[in-house]
Amino acid sequence: MTMTGYTESLTPAAAARRNFGKGRVARIGCVLAVVALACLVPFIGTSYQTLQMTFVLIYAIALLGLNILVGYNGQLSLGHGAFFGLGAYIAAIMMHHFGLPYWSTIPVVAVLCLIGGFLFGLPALRLEGHYLALATFSLALAMPQILKYPAFAQWTGGFMGLVISPVPVPAGVPLSSDQWLYFFCLALTLVMFLIGWNLMRGRTGQAIIAIRDQPTAAVSMGINLAYYKSMTFGVSAMYAGVAGALSALTAQFVSPDSFDFFLSISLLVGIVVGGIATVSGAIFGAVFIQFIPNIAEHISKSASWAVYGVALIGFMYLMPQGVVGLIRRLRGVISGAKRSAA
Amino acid sequence: MDALLFQITSGITTGFIYASLALALVMIFQSTNHINFAQGEMAMFSTYIAFTLVQAGVPFWIAFPTTLLGAFVMGFVIERFVLRPFADAPVLTIVIVFIGLLVIFNSIAGWIFGYEMQPFPSPFPHSWGTRLVSAHQLGIAVVTLSVLAAVYLFFRFTSLGLAMRAAAQNPVSSRLVGIRVGLLLAVGWGLAAAIGAVAGIMAAPIVFLEPNMMAGIMIYAFAAALLGGINNPAGAVPGGIIVGVLENLAGAYVVGTELKLTTALVMILLVLLIRPAGLFGRTLRTRV
Amino acid sequence: MTAILEIRDLSVSYGASRVIFDASLGVRPGSVTVLLGANGAGKTTLLRAICNMMVRTRGEIRLEGQPIENMATEEIARLGVAHVPDGRGTFIHMTVQENLQLGAYGRRDHAAVGDDFERIFAYFPRLRERRAQPAGTLSGGEQQMLAIGRALMSRPKLLLLDEPSFGLAPLVVKEIFDILRAINRADGVSILLVEQNANLALSLADYGYLLETGRIVMHDTASALSNDDSIRRVYLGY
Numbered sequence: 001m002t003m004t005g006y007t008e009s010l011t012p013a014a015a016a017r018r019n020f021g022k023g024r025v026a027r028i029g030c031v032l033a034v035v036a037l038a039c040l041v042p043f044i045g046t047s048y049q050t051l052q053m054t055f056v057l058i059y060a061i062a063l064l065g066l067n068i069l070v071g072y073n074g075q076l077s078l079g080h081g082a083f084f085g086l087g088a089y090i091a092a093i094m095m096h097h098f099g100l101p102y103w104s105t106i107p108v109v110a111v112l113c114l115i116g117g118f119l120f121g122l123p124a125l126r127l128e129g130h131y132l133a134l135a136t137f138s139l140a141l142a143m144p145q146i147l148k149y150p151a152f153a154q155w156t157g158g159f160m161g162l163v164i165s166p167v168p169v170p171a172g173v174p175l176s177s178d179q180w181l182y183f184f185c186l187a188l189t190l191v192m193f194l195i196g197w198n199l200m201r202g203r204t205g206q207a208i209i210a211i212r213d214q215p216t217a218a219v220s221m222g223i224n225l226a227y228y229k230s231m232t233f234g235v236s237a238m239y240a241g242v243a244g245a246l247s248a249l250t251a252q253f254v255s256p257d258s259f260d261f262f263l264s265i266s267l268l269v270g271i272v273v274g275g276i277a278t279v280s281g282a283i284f285g286a287v288f289i290q291f292i293p294n295i296a297e298h299i300s301k302s303a304s305w306a307v308y309g310v311a312l313i314g315f316m317y318l319m320p321q322g323v324v325g326l327i328r329r330l331r332g333v334i335s336g337a338k339r340s341a342a
Numbered sequence: 343m344d345a346l347l348f349q350i351t352s353g354i355t356t357g358f359i360y361a362s363l364a365l366a367l368v369m370i371f372q373s374t375n376h377i378n379f380a381q382g383e384m385a386m387f388s389t390y391i392a393f394t395l396v397q398a399g400v401p402f403w404i405a406f407p408t409t410l411l412g413a414f415v416m417g418f419v420i421e422r423f424v425l426r427p428f429a430d431a432p433v434l435t436i437v438i439v440f441i442g443l444l445v446i447f448n449s450i451a452g453w454i455f456g457y458e459m460q461p462f463p464s465p466f467p468h469s470w471g472t473r474l475v476s477a478h479q480l481g482i483a484v485v486t487l488s489v490l491a492a493v494y495l496f497f498r499f500t501s502l503g504l505a506m507r508a509a510a511q512n513p514v515s516s517r518l519v520g521i522r523v524g525l526l527l528a529v530g531w532g533l534a535a536a537i538g539a540v541a542g543i544m545a546a547p548i549v550f551l552e553p554n555m556m557a558g559i560m561i562y563a564f565a566a567a568l569l570g571g572i573n574n575p576a577g578a579v580p581g582g583i584i585v586g587v588l589e590n591l592a593g594a595y596v597v598g599t600e601l602k603l604t605t606a607l608v609m610i611l612l613v614l615l616i617r618p619a620g621l622f623g624r625t626l627r628t629r630v
Numbered sequence: 631m632t633a634i635l636e637i638r639d640l641s642v643s644y645g646a647s648r649v650i651f652d653a654s655l656g657v658r659p660g661s662v663t664v665l666l667g668a669n670g671a672g673k674t675t676l677l678r679a680i681c682n683m684m685v686r687t688r689g690e691i692r693l694e695g696q697p698i699e700n701m702a703t704e705e706i707a708r709l710g711v712a713h714v715p716d717g718r719g720t721f722i723h724m725t726v727q728e729n730l731q732l733g734a735y736g737r738r739d740h741a742a743v744g745d746d747f748e749r750i751f752a753y754f755p756r757l758r759e760r761r762a763q764p765a766g767t768l769s770g771g772e773q774q775m776l777a778i779g780r781a782l783m784s785r786p787k788l789l790l791l792d793e794p795s796f797g798l799a800p801l802v803v804k805e806i807f808d809i810l811r812a813i814n815r816a817d818g819v820s821i822l823l824v825e826q827n828a829n830l831a832l833s834l835a836d837y838g839y840l841l842e843t844g845r846i847v848m849h850d851t852a853s854a855l856s857n858d859d860s861i862r863r864v865y866l867g868y
Contacts, residue, residue, distance in 0.1 A: 070434070126615050130377055134568055134614075138607035141561060145604050261557075265441055272438045305449035312442035313424065320431045501735065508721050508732050515719035518681065519784065520707035520736030 034283075038186055042179040050178050051250065052290060057185040058246045059286035061192045063270045064279065065239020070268070071277035072200060073232045074212030076129070079136030080240045080267050082143035085259025087113050087241025088248035089147065092162040093155055102167050102249055106188065109245040110238050117237020121230035140264040147256035161255030164248060185246050192239060197279050199235070208232055209277075240267075273315060275324030284323035288315075348474060349590045355479040356548070357586025358486035362541035363556075363563035364570065364578040365493065366534040371572050373510035373530050376436050380443035382560030384420075384535050385542035386553060387447045388413040390455050392543050393462055393551055402465040406543065410536040417535025421528040451553040462546035482544045489540050490579060493533075497575070506530055558603065562589065565610045570622050577622030584621075585610065632695060634659045634788055634820045635680070640689035642672070642679040649675045651844045652689070657788065662814055662821040664831040664852070666865055667841035673824040674716050676841065677790050680822075681706050681713045693788070708736040712781035716792040718773050720780070722766030726757055729765050729776055733783025743783070750779040753809050771802035778806070782813065789813075791823045795830060803827075807834055828865035832856045840865075 038057075042050045066080045090112055091105035120139070127135050147156050156162070169180040199205055207228050210218040219225055248254050266289045274285030296307035319326045363381060370378045378384075388409055395405035424443065428436055466481030497503035509516045509523045510530070516523050541563070542556060549555045562585050570581025588609055593602035614620070633656035642650035649672045657663045667673050679687045683703050691699040698706050707713070712733075721729050730750060734743045751758040754775040760768060765776055774794055781789055794810070795803040811834055814821055825831035832838060838855045840848040848855075855861050 076434075076437075123611075123615060126618065127611070128618075130572060131568060131611075131614050131618065133377070134564055134607075135611050137561060137564070138604070138611065142601075142604035142607065145601055149600055268434075269438055269441060272434050276432070276434055303449050303453040305445045306453065307449075309442040309444070309446035309449065312445075313439050316431070316435050316438050316442070317427055320428075320435050501731070504724075504728060504731060505735055508724065508735075511721050511723055512719065514683065515715070515721060516732075517683070517703035518707055518713045518715065518719065519732050519780065520704050521732070522704050 035186075035190065039183075042175075042182045047176070047178050050182050054178075054182045054185050054250050055247070056283075056286045056290045057182075057189045058243045058250065059267075059270060059289055060282045061189055061246070062240045062243035062267055063274060063282035063285045064193060064196045065236040065243070066267050067271045067274075067277065067279075067282060068196060068200065068208070068239070069232055069236035070271060071281075072205065072212065073208045073229065075124075075229065075233065076133050077136040077236070077264075078133050078261075078268060079139035079143075079264050080236070081259050081261065081263030081265075082136075082139045083113055083117060083237040083240035084244035084247070084263060084267070085143050085147065085254075085256075086116060086237075087244030088254045088259065089156060089162075089244075090241070091245035091248045092164050092254040095164045096157075096162045097155065103184075105245050105249075106242060109241045113241025114234045114238040116234075116241075118230050118234030120237070121233025122226070124233065125226055125229055136264075137261075140261045144256040144260050147259070156256070157254075159256065161253060161258075164252050164254075166252055167249050181250060185250070188242065188246065192242065193279065193282075196239070200279065204228075269312065271322075273312075273319075273322055275322030278322070278324040281322055281324040344474075345594075349594045350587055351475050352479060353587035353590035354583050355475070355482045355586070356545075356590070357566075357583035358482050358579075359541045359545045359559060359582070360562045360566045360585050361579045361582025362486050362489065362544070363538050363559060364566040364582050365490065365575055366538040366541070367563060367567045368570075368572060368575050368578050369530055369534045369537070371567070372575070373506075373527055376433070376440070377564065377567075377572075378534070379437070379440040379560075380447060381534065381538050382542075382556035382563070383444045383447035383451075384413070384416065385538035386556040387451050388416070388535070388539035389462070389542035389546050389551060389555070390451055392539075393460065393546070394455075396463075406465070409543065410539055413535040413539035414532035416532075418528045418532035420535075421531035425531075426524075448553050455551075455553070457553060460551040462551045464547040478547055485544060486540060489537060493537065493575075502526075502529075561603070561607070562586070565607060568614060569610055569620055571620030574620070574622050577620060580622065581620070632659075633657055633692075634694055635822065636690075636692045636695075637680070638690040638692075640676070640679060640687060640691065642675050642685050642687050644675070644685055649685075649844050650679065653841070653844075653846045655839050655846060655849065657820050657822050658837070659820055660814070660818045661836040662810075662823060662834055664823045664825055664835035664838045665841055666825065666828050666831065666838055666855075666861075669826070670843075671841040672844045673841055674792055677713065677792050677822070677824050678715075680790060681711060683713070683715075704736075707784070710784070710787035711790065712784050712786035712788070713790040714774075714777045714781050714792060714794065716796070718777040720765040720768075720773050720776050723764055725762055725764055726768070726776055727761040729780050730757075730783050733780035736784060742785075746783055746785065750782055753782075753813065754779055771798050771806070774798060774802075774806060775809075778810070782817075782819075786819060789819050789821045791821060791825075793824055793826060795825065795827050803830065810834060828861070 041053045045053065062080065062084055066077060069075050069077055087109045090109045094100045094105045094108065095102060124132055124135055146152070148159055150158065166177050167181050167184070169175055169177055173180060175183070200208070207218065207223045210221070210223060211225060211228055215225065270285030270289045271281065273288045274281030274283070292311055293304065293308055296311060297304040299307050363385060366381050367377055370376065370381070391412055392405050392409040395408060396402055400408070420443070425439065428439055464478040464481065466477045468477050470477035470480045497507055505516070505521045506526050506529065509521055509526045513523045541559065545559055546555065549559070563582070566581035566585040567578055569584060570577025570579070585606065589602060589606040592605040592609065593599050597605050635657040637656070638654045640650060640653045641648060653676060665673050665676065675685060678685050680691060681703050682699070682701060687699055689699065690697065693706070693709055693711065698709065721732065730747060734746065737743065756772055757775055757779055760772065765773060768776060778791070778794065794806055798806070807830060810821065813819055823831055823835065832852045832855055835852040838849065838852050839846050840855070840861065850858070
């Protein structure tokens, strides 16, 4: 299974140049406006809405990571829910068993998931297309089983999972725990997006994309295929792990069945809906996977997933290149109209 | 020794079920290069249709072919009306469409038929059973092997079967000899759905009937299809049997039932690491 | 006498790029018509346009007076147009026998198909020897014979041939062209031939068209074209 259908007409170098062009100011302004709006959320919304938006941020991190792997590097993963779960459990075990502070879990999770993803990526190197799909599919199915396995139960809590205490608000900060956690997640989301954006527009990003589009040429240009593919897997697992750790902090609870195959599938849905091989698509995708299931349940309680499925297929029909693809097309139409008017 | 033999024979019979579903996957893959992730759920839905017919008093051996016909129509219609608009869409978009179909079938089955497990009586007479194999296991072998043989004969010896193989191999040349490739693609989907339905109906007495009954079977069938060689329908049968036996032995002797899925999949992946084209994947040397 | 194939003001494009501009040509029943031109002149594209295959067209294409420009490829084939494409388009994983069988797929007169096997094997005895072999294992010349044989199995009214000499040894090319001549004479099949080897093509053809960068610039009887100075200089090399 190749991802060539998504090959963008813009080369990475051209994209980078465009970023430095006149569109750059507008772009930064747009990002700042979104961040400013995001800062208002916990003060306008209810506590429940704040919680939902926290999950949107968390999913956005995971989706960006998955998109780096699937969209930019062309390796299909049906199993990123496993790394999400791994991150969540590492954080939960650190807090539950060792009483470590919540913020200390993030760097540990990031490093461990990076290593875990890298190691998984090494043998996966030999597996292309559908074989990689099977390998990652297996990983997604195996994760809940491993988490439930009796021999590990003293650490993982087995079927019951682990409860962790709410995130404390630092002294002197006039925020509720929910609001504080939201800002904590928002800050991390910004950091992770900045890292991702920088990574993808630099030389590393060029190598990652070259491997997707022209693997043979990439090798002859001196790109170490094994290293880059495994490392991309690692980076992408790191994103998923960090998102998982944040989800554990937010839910104050981890259990094996929260990290089942369905989570992996939702993440894949998120990147395709948002837009393959785009950075901003992660946000649209996150909104979709957080809210569409709820909306579907409002429409029909008894067959909510059927509604979700129909929405999904309809969405793909209307926007085969995802939300960002649609925005780009609209922008193309508008600028085309401007040009012909001028 | 008897226990081992028992594990192997029961592995072979579940292997036939995996083989049927794997064959359905391979058939669609050959003509579209896509793995239909919703194949298992379509089979589950067909199984409910058979169950409903049997509950309404229709004799099993009438309900069975009726269901296969219904499954054929369902597959045909899905290809024509759901997949056709995506004919030129990127791979991942189509993967998402399959996921959409998967949740739709799962949800509608739960909505119509409920989520509780239903016993599905085996249609085979108890007298078939022996010390080593149960009546149902023997029945699975007979039914699935007959279906597989029929599929083989269809593709090997009928003009329509030949045209379907041609359309899968080289759609452009097929059109040039007057083959209606689009129509045959839908026929292929219909056949795959019917073959999948056989897997569902044969599995139901073992795993019980419920909307998620095919989830585990689907992953094993996927593994079987890859192991047998995703481009080789004849590989699906040995692929399915190997997976069935491996799964049983891993569960019984290696790690226990909690991790048997994981272990079986890891073993299959190890095989695929060594033989990436699958055990029976075909490569043909061509001259120019 | 009405033409078996008549093309009027045909424009053809791949996506946004136009390859053929306002071409008109005709093929008379029972004749061999050749389309000459350099590499990239658009010969293959024009042939594909007739079968509505992988291109977008504008203009009129009539088969025995019936407009076919909006028909699907498979339906055009069923009307009796057999196209032997560039690259031959054989089913490489299937046997020679199966390839020939597929050629007769659209036919209703199943009883006569058996005779046609014999007819094809009489033209191409080597295909009989190799009937159980996968087509992918044949030599280039044998594959070309198979492709022509498959096309004949449909009992076509019109045979479209895209560079049957391409990549073949001169002796094999001669053999194939002799058989094409025999087929045309014996069965009355009309042939539209695309060929780079103008010398060879004009020796077979009754009438010829010359295509240059997507436009038909000259047409005449084959013998007139063979004696035309500019054609001789550019395409015949003497």
